[in-house]
Structure formats: C-alpha cells, structure tokens
Amino acid sequence: MGKAFVFGDNIDTDLIVPGKYLTLSTPAELATVCMAGLAEDFVLRISEGDIFVAGRNFGCGSSREHAPVSIKAAGVSCVIATSFARIFYRNAINIGLPVLESAGAAAGIREGDEVLVSMEKGLIINQSTDESYTFTAFPKFILEIFQAGGLVDFIKMQHK
Amino acid sequence: MGMTITEKILAHNSGQEQIEAGEIVNAKLDGVLANDITAALAIPQLQEMGYEKVFDAERVFFVMDHFVPNSNVNAAMQCKVCRDFARASDLKYFYDVGEMGIEHVLLPEKGHVLPGDVLIGGDSHTCTYGALGAFATGVGSTDLAAGLAKGELWFKVPPSLKFIYEGKLPRYVSGKDLILYTIGQIGVDGALYKAMEFAGAAITELPMDGRFTMCNMAIEAGAKNGIIAPDEITEKYVRMRARRPCQIYTSDADANYEKVYTFDVSALEPQVAVPHLPSNARNISEVKSITLDQVIIGSCTNGRLSDLRAAAALLTGQKVHPYVRTIIIPGSQEVYLQALKEGLIEIFISAGAAVSTPTCGPCFGGHVGVLAAGEVCLSTTNRNFVGRMGHPQSAVYLASPVVAAASAIKGRVASPWEVV
Numbered sequence: 217m218g219k220a221f222v223f224g225d226n227i228d229t230d231l232i233v234p235g236k237y238l239t240l241s242t243p244a245e246l247a248t249v250c251m252a253g254l255a256e257d258f259v260l261r262i263s264e265g266d267i268f269v270a271g272r273n274f275g276c277g278s279s280r281e282h283a284p285v286s287i288k289a290a291g292v293s294c295v296i297a298t299s300f301a302r303i304f305y306r307n308a309i310n311i312g313l314p315v316l317e318s319a320g321a322a323a324g325i326r327e328g329d330e331v332l333v334s335m336e337k338g339l340i341i342n343q344s345t346d347e348s349y350t351f352t353a354f355p356k357f358i359l360e361i362f363q364a365g366g367l368v369d370f371i372k373m374q375h376k
Numbered sequence: 377m378g379m380t381i382t383e384k385i386l387a388h389n390s391g392q393e394q395i396e397a398g399e400i401v402n403a404k405l406d407g408v409l410a411n412d413i414t415a416a417l418a419i420p421q422l423q424e425m426g427y428e429k430v431f432d433a434e435r436v437f438f439v440m441d442h443f444v445p446n447s448n449v450n451a452a453m454q455c456k457v458c459r460d461f462a463r464a465s466d467l468k469y470f471y472d473v474g475e476m477g478i479e480h481v482l483l484p485e486k487g488h489v490l491p492g493d494v495l496i497g498g499d500s501h502t503c504t505y506g507a508l509g510a511f512a513t514g515v516g517s518t519d520l521a522a523g524l525a526k527g528e529l530w531f532k533v534p535p536s537l538k539f540i541y542e543g544k545l546p547r548y549v550s551g552k553d554l555i556l557y558t559i560g561q562i563g564v565d566g567a568l569y570k571a572m573e574f575a576g577a578a579i580t581e582l583p584m585d586g587r588f589t590m591c592n593m594a595i596e597a598g599a600k601n602g603i604i605a606p607d608e609i610t611e612k613y614v615r616m617r618a619r620r621p622c623q624i625y626t627s628d629a630d631a632n633y634e635k636v637y638t639f640d641v642s643a644l645e646p647q648v649a650v651p652h653l654p655s656n657a658r659n660i661s662e663v664k665s666i667t668l669d670q671v672i673i674g675s676c677t678n679g680r681l682s683d684l685r686a687a688a689a690l691l692t693g694q695k696v697h698p699y700v701r702t703i704i705i706p707g708s709q710e711v712y713l714q715a716l717k718e719g720l721i722e723i724f725i726s727a728g729a730a731v732s733t734p735t736c737g738p739c740f741g742g743h744v745g746v747l748a749a750g751e752v753c754l755s756t757t758n759r760n761f762v763g764r765m766g767h768p769q770s771a772v773y774l775a776s777p778v779v780a781a782a783s784a785i786k787g788r789v790a791s792p793w794e795v796v
C-alpha cells in the first residue's frame with residue numbers, strides 16, 4: 217500500500233531521468249534523480265511503497281532502462297496508467313517493476329489517495345474512496361518472467 | 377490471409393509460415409546494436425545471466441556515440457566498460473572515436489542492416505532501419521542483454537497501420553515534414569505498440585535519406601517499428617554496401633491493416649513541431665515569429681549527406697544571425713568526409729556555423745550545445761520534450777534542415793522561401 221502520485225499524459229523518459237544523468241548506472245544513484253525533469257528533489261517526496269498513477273503513454277521517448285530502474289529504486293511499488301509506451305512497458309517487466317494498465321484507476325485516483333494493489337486478485341483498491349478497479353491481465357509468457365524475478369533471472373534459469 | 381511486410385519478416389525469423397498481429401513469437405536476430413549508454417548497462421546484465429560472450433561477435437554492433445568524445449569523467453568510465461568488453465570479447469564491429477558515427481546513420485551506411493533483417497537496438501530510434509525494409513525496434517538494456525546472449529528475442533507481432541502519401545512533394549518539403557505532419561495527425565501515442573508502414577507516390581519518390589528520417593521518428597508516435605517496402609532506390613543503396621545476401625519482402629494486397637490513412641501531400645508546407653511534443657506540428661506559415669538562441673543541424677534524424685547539402689544550399693554566401701549559435705553535426709565520418717570534399721563544411725564555417733565531429737551531443741542534452749533556462753533552439757532532431765536539450769525551462773522546435781538553415785540566418789523560425 218502507498219500514497220498515489222498522479223501525473224498527466226505522455227510522461228516521457230526525459231522527465232523521469234533527464235539525459236544529463238545517463239552517466240549514472242546503479243539503482244542507488246538513479247534513485248536520487250527520479251523524476252528530476254519535473255523537480256530536481258522529487259525523490260524526497262517518495263516513501264517506500266508509493267504508487268505512480270498516470271494517463272496515456274507513460275514512459276514515452278527513449279529506450280533508457282534507467283527510467284524504470286530509477287522509479288523502482290526510489291521506492292515506488294508500481295505504476296498504474298491508462299497506457300504505457302511499449303519500450304518502457306517491456307523494460308519495467310524485465311526489471312520487475314509492476315506496470316498496470318487501468319483506465320478506470322487512472323481516472324479515479326487522486327493525488328495523495330491511499331492505494332492498495334493485489335496482483336493475485338488483479339485488483340487496484342483506492343482505500344481513500346473505497347473504489348476498486350481491475351487491470352489488464354498479463355499474458356502467460358510475461359507472468360513467467362515476473363515469477364522468475366525478471367528477465368535476467370529467467371534467462372539464468374534457462375541457461376543452467 | 378495475406379501478411380504485411382512486418383508480419384512476413386517476423387514469420388520468417390521465427391520459422392513460421394503464417395503469423396498474425398497479437399501473436400507472441402520468438403525470433404532469430406540478424407543484428408544487435410548497443411551504444412555507450414545502453415551497452416554499459418547491458419554488459420553486467422549479460423554477465424549476470426551467465427554469459428561471458430555475445431551470441432555472434434560478427435552480428436553485434438557497438439557504437440560509442442552519445443557522450444563521445446567523452447564529455448566528462450562519468451561518461452569516460454561508462455565508455456571504458458564498453459571498450460574493455462569489446463576487446464575482451466573480440467567484437468568485430470566496435471565503432472569508437474575516429475570511426476564512429478551516430479549509430480542509426482552508421483549501421484545502414486556500413487551495410488550492417490539489410491532488407492528482411494530482424495534487428496534490435498538498445499536505443500529507441502533503432503526503428504530507423506525500417507527504411508530498408510527490415511524489422512528493427514528499440515529495446516531496453518535487459519532485452520538487449522538477452523539478445524546479446526542468445527541471438528533471439530520474443531516479440532508480440534504488432535498490428536499494422538498503413539500511411540499512403542499521394543501527390544508530389546513541393547520544393548523544400550522533405551521526409552521530415554511528412555513524418556512531423558503524420559505525428560501531428562495521429563498524436564504521440566497514435567501508433568502505440570503498432571507498425572507504421574509508409575507507402576504511396578511521395579514515398580516512391582523519396583530518396584533513402586528521407587526514408588530513414590521518416591522511419592526514425594515512428595517511435596515518436598509510439599510505434600514499435602516503421603517500415604517501407606524495398607524498391608529500386610533501396611536496392612541501389614544496399615547493393616553498394618551489403619556483404620551478405622538479403623531478402624526482399626513486400627506486403628500482400630490482402631494483408632490486414634488496423635487502419636489506413638491517406639494524405640495528399642502536394643500542397644504540404646514545411647512543418648515545425650512546437651514545444652513540448654513532436655505531435656505539435658504546425659504549418660510554418662502558422663508559427664509566429666520565435667526568436668532563437670541556437671540552431672542544431674544533425675542527429676540520427678537529419679545528419680545525413682542530403683540533409684547537409686540542403687542546409688548548405690541555403691547557407692551559401694550567407695551569414696547566420698549573430699545571436700544564433702549554429703552547430704552542424706555530420707552524422708558519420710563518411711558523411712563528414714564527403715561534406716568536406718563537396719565544400720559543404722567550408723560553406724558552413726564561412727557562414728559562421730560551428731561544425732562538430734559526429735556525436736549525439738546536444739540532441740539528448742548531453743554535451744556540445746546544452747541549453748540554459750529560457751533559451752530557445754530550433755533543431756533537426758526528433759524530440760522536443762521538456763528539458764530534452766538542457767534546462768527544463770528551455771524550449772525546442774523541431775524542423776527540417778532547410779527550415780533550420782533559414783532560421784539560423786534570420787535569427788527566428790523562418791521558412792526557406794524567406795532566404796532564397
């Protein structure tokens with residue numbers, strides 16, 4: 217469970233991790249610049265478990281995996297959006313950051329709402345308003361990657 | 377049921393007769409590309425997956441182009457990871473300072489991508505190679521590591537959108553204007569997860585460089601890939617460069633398209649995408665007088681020889697406005713050398729522009745022309761997101777090389793017709 221940060225449409229990867237920070241590579245370093253394109257010290261507002269909620273096309277722009285890594289390392293437990301840009305979406309799954317497509321949740325959740333996500337039940341629950349929303353289920357193939365803990369571990373398992 | 381060119385390529389590389397949109401396939405990769413930023417992340421991941429070497433040292437292309445020549449100590453450290461790895465694993469194609477170009481200019485030029493290929497790159501603009509009739513798409517570093525390890529990757533077959541451009545392009549209207557106009561029509565998520573297939577009379581007439589520009593920006597509409605069926609222009613380009621056989625595919629007449637758009641472009645004006653989205657395309661006549669601090673001509677979108685020729689044609693005997701820092705970045709060493717031989721570099725320098733060695737540089741706010749708060753740049757690059765080229769309070773206008781050259785001269789956003 218965590219509190220929601222609400223963003224608009226087309227949040228691009230230059231807002232999430234601006235180009236000048238692309239010489240950083242460890243999760244710990246990248247956490248410090250999460251959403252620095254919006255506010256340099258944005259990360260200070262995030263507590264462990266918080267949730268990002270956005271409109272259409274979240275994560276558009278570059279292929280930089282720094283973006284989902286930074287969001288995850290900053291403590292964000294999942295990103296809910298009406299839709300995601302495709303490279304960001306794959307990257308997030310590959311590194312184990314849950315990304316949930318739910319137009320209902322994106323429309324219904326307000327900044328600061330307390331939100332609970334149940335991956336097992338496929339439900340997003342807004343505890344501040346008592347509303348709940350479903351999200352688009354993942355294909356089996358992708359669930360296997362999730363279960364392995366991400367693509368690195370998935371391939372490591374196969375390789376053995 | 378017929379298949380689109382995208383479906384045919386993915387079917388072939390996944391060993392299937394027939395596939396359709398939505399299916400998940402595991403496809404063999406004909407090439408894997410990485411740059412100094414994305415390779416640096418992928419190398420440790422590859423090792424963590426249990427692999428010391430890449431799947432094929434002749435099918436992997438590393439291009440040091442983003443923070444290169446190294447802009448600071450962190451960038452140098454990051455490149456060193458790539459340089460050390462490339463030597464230790466005997467990569468045949470490792471392009472560094474002196475040989476390198478911007479990856480998406482370089483790979484086609486070197487004949488590393490051919491029609492019918494499936495290629496992934498750790499860079500979103502990998503979709504550029506669709507101009508050759510290949511399936512090419514950008515991935516993040518973990519997918520990149522997986523591709524480097526195994527030479528194969530899973531893909532969800534994208535539904536295709538077809539864009540038909542009818543008519544003849546007016547003078548000073550180029551591939552850049554076509555793609556900006558298209559993104560303006562469908563929005564930055566108008567092709568999300570989909571293939572954008574470009575066709576029609578205006579495409580048949582479009583030279584390779586313009587086709588690269590169009591496919592390059594497919595990602596700015598959210599597309600998985602952009603693609604143009606190979607024709608004589610493609611074959612001529614490829615013939616000079618290919619060192620292995622390739623496979624030409626075209627879409628069947630009864631292929632399935634999610635949507636078909638038809639645009640008559642015979643009266644299209646040069647387009648300018650105003651801040652802060654590539655979809656904010658406007659006719660240049662509708663853009664009010666915007667004073668500029670900087671003009672950039674270059675990048676994987678418009679850093680090719682015909683782009684420099686078009687800019688030079690307007691800059692010949694002219695001076696850029698004294699308040700406009702004009703930076704011209706040839707996309708590769710080959711482009712640079714040819715521009716030099718043709719006298720283009722002399723034209724640029726005489727006009728008061730700076731010419732840089734090939735690099736991504738300012739395109740992503742890295743170096744060689746970063747913007748301050750309040751500054752405005754007109755650029756031939758592909759993204760004008762908030763802060764893309766520097767300070768979050770700077771602004772970027774996107775346009776073609778001729779608009780950039782005219783604007784550099786005038787000191788404000790200007791049409792090429794104002795300076796000829």
Ligand code: SF4
Nearest residue numbers: 478675676736739740
């Ligand atoms: S020129 Fe710009 S868009 Fe192209 S690869 Fe380099 S940073 Fe990316």
